[in-house]
Amino acid sequence: MSEELIRENPETPEGLEPEPAEEPIKQRKNGLYPGVSDELAENMKSGWADTELHDLRPIAQAEHTAARRAALSARFPGERLVIPAGNLKTRSNDTEYAFRASVEYAYLTGGRPNESTDGVLVLEPADFADGTSGHEATIYLLPRSDRENGEFWLDGQGELWVGRRHSLTEAETLYGIPASDVRELPARLREATGSVRVVRGYDAGIEAALTDKVTAERDEELRVFLSEARLVKDEFEIGELQKACDSTARGFEDVVRVLDKAEATSERYIEGTFFLRARVDGNDIGYGSICAAGPHATTLHWVRNDGAVRSGELLLLDAGVETHTYYTADVTRTLPINGRYNELQRKIYDAVYEAQEAGIAAVKPGAKYLDFHEAAQRVLAEKLVEWGLVEGPVERVLELGLQRRWTLHGTGHMLGMDVHDCAAARRETYADGVLEPGMCLTVEPGLYFQADDLTVPEEYRGIGVRIEDDILVTADGNKNLSAALPRRADDVEAWMAELKG
Numbered sequence: 001m002s003e004e005l006i007r008e009n010p011e012t013p014e015g016l017e018p019e020p021a022e023e024p025i026k027q028r029k030n031g032l033y034p035g036v037s038d039e040l041a042e043n044m045k046s047g048w049a050d051t052e053l054h055d056l057r058p059i060a061q062a063e064h065t066a067a068r069r070a071a072l073s074a075r076f077p078g079e080r081l082v083i084p085a086g087n088l089k090t091r092s093n094d095t096e097y098a099f100r101a102s103v104e105y106a107y108l109t110g111g112r113p114n115e116s117t118d119g120v121l122v123l124e125p126a127d128f129a130d131g132t133s134g135h136e137a138t139i140y141l142l143p144r145s146d147r148e149n150g151e152f153w154l155d156g157q158g159e160l161w162v163g164r165r166h167s168l169t170e171a172e173t174l175y176g177i178p179a180s181d182v183r184e185l186p187a188r189l190r191e192a193t194g195s196v197r198v199v200r201g202y203d204a205g206i207e208a209a210l211t212d213k214v215t216a217e218r219d220e221e222l223r224v225f226l227s228e229a230r231l232v233k234d235e236f237e238i239g240e241l242q243k244a245c246d247s248t249a250r251g252f253e254d255v256v257r258v259l260d261k262a263e264a265t266s267e268r269y270i271e272g273t274f275f276l277r278a279r280v281d282g283n284d285i286g287y288g289s290i291c292a293a294g295p296h297a298t299t300l301h302w303v304r305n306d307g308a309v310r311s312g313e314l315l316l317l318d319a320g321v322e323t324h325t326y327y328t329a330d331v332t333r334t335l336p337i338n339g340r341y342n343e344l345q346r347k348i349y350d351a352v353y354e355a356q357e358a359g360i361a362a363v364k365p366g367a368k369y370l371d372f373h374e375a376a377q378r379v380l381a382e383k384l385v386e387w388g389l390v391e392g393p394v395e396r397v398l399e400l401g402l403q404r405r406w407t408l409h410g411t412g413h414m415l416g417m418d419v420h421d422c423a424a425a426r427r428e429t430y431a432d433g434v435l436e437p438g439m440c441l442t443v444e445p446g447l448y449f450q451a452d453d454l455t456v457p458e459e460y461r462g463i464g465v466r467i468e469d470d471i472l473v474t475a476d477g478n479k480n481l482s483a484a485l486p487r488r489a490d491d492v493e494a495w496m497a498e499l500k501g
């Protein structure tokens, strides 16, 4: 990437005086280029075409986001609600991490990755002409860069550097929400009276403007509501989750096709291959890909991905493509690197498969959320007793949780815009809750025998197996959104043989 063009003269040249905006143009002090002459500054102001877009259509989920905002409005009548998208985060010096809007903002607006930086959704209490009351929404965004004051080419976030933004008028069409300049929002919030709540943790500037108006307890209620609202997915969200799973299946196929290249290099080849698919099909990966070959499979969140890939060992690949609207898949397959499971690998794999089948069967409307976890754990405990790794009976093992030395983690979680979705939901609506149609969760039992676990026979050590699918609760049971990828050991081998040619 190129360096920014910066004025070395700290004084603002005539004609480049920024307008008295909330935020002065951010200028960097370590410029390598000479300063800007008055003539150049004047020259840069004009000669640019009007590029306003007049044929835009609303985003696909505009109706759904309106319904989501209506539910939020009904929960907090008469209160001003502030939902920031968040700001860029510095990675190092003058480079930033890729921007991802807060899930709360994206859920309520449909705001996409390149369109939401610094955005804030505000719901203002309003009385309507028909005698009802509710809220009026405004989406506060960065407008097009100003040409007059030089912002577009002198500011590091100017459009010349980072790309064109939608005008506020264009944004209104896209999102179906009146749009306003976000740089005016802090002053408005400081002047605002009445009850207000903000989603914390995304935008320090917005929070600072509200500091004497909000309380942590009331803000937490807003966060919890928006987390619980996402427990049941609407039609649009289910479609996006299906897209994420379909792209993820293609990514797994890509990986199988290049396993020989991974053997010649490292787990990084697998990580890079899946990432390519994620960036081409979607927005990104939904979380750091776990590309764990051999004994790395027993490290639950192995994301270093710098190890060797060896024939005869297993590859545990846990990865998900995130769509352009931020919905992610979360899928795991444990594959024999040379295409065939050996006897012990298959025995362990089949046990995990059986546990997953029991878990998936327990996912249905009206079931307690934890039923699928308990069904899967029971199967794994039975196997561990059968193999002589832990002393039975199974009831004793389950009661004392002794299987957990090798099962390690919960059997799944809600899935959506966050891979571990709805994390702020209360226990009574999530872990102690009941499944409803439209909920989407992972079912992902595993068995992990650490390389240094002296309590298991030597041949088990260093084997880790997890199988994970994304299961939608339907009216009459469930649907496996990631069923495009085979799970049975025989089917996995046949699928790999076909892809490897």
Ligand SMILES: [Mn+2]
Pocket (backbone or CB within 6 Å): 330, 413, 442, 444, 468
């Ligand atoms: Mn998962």
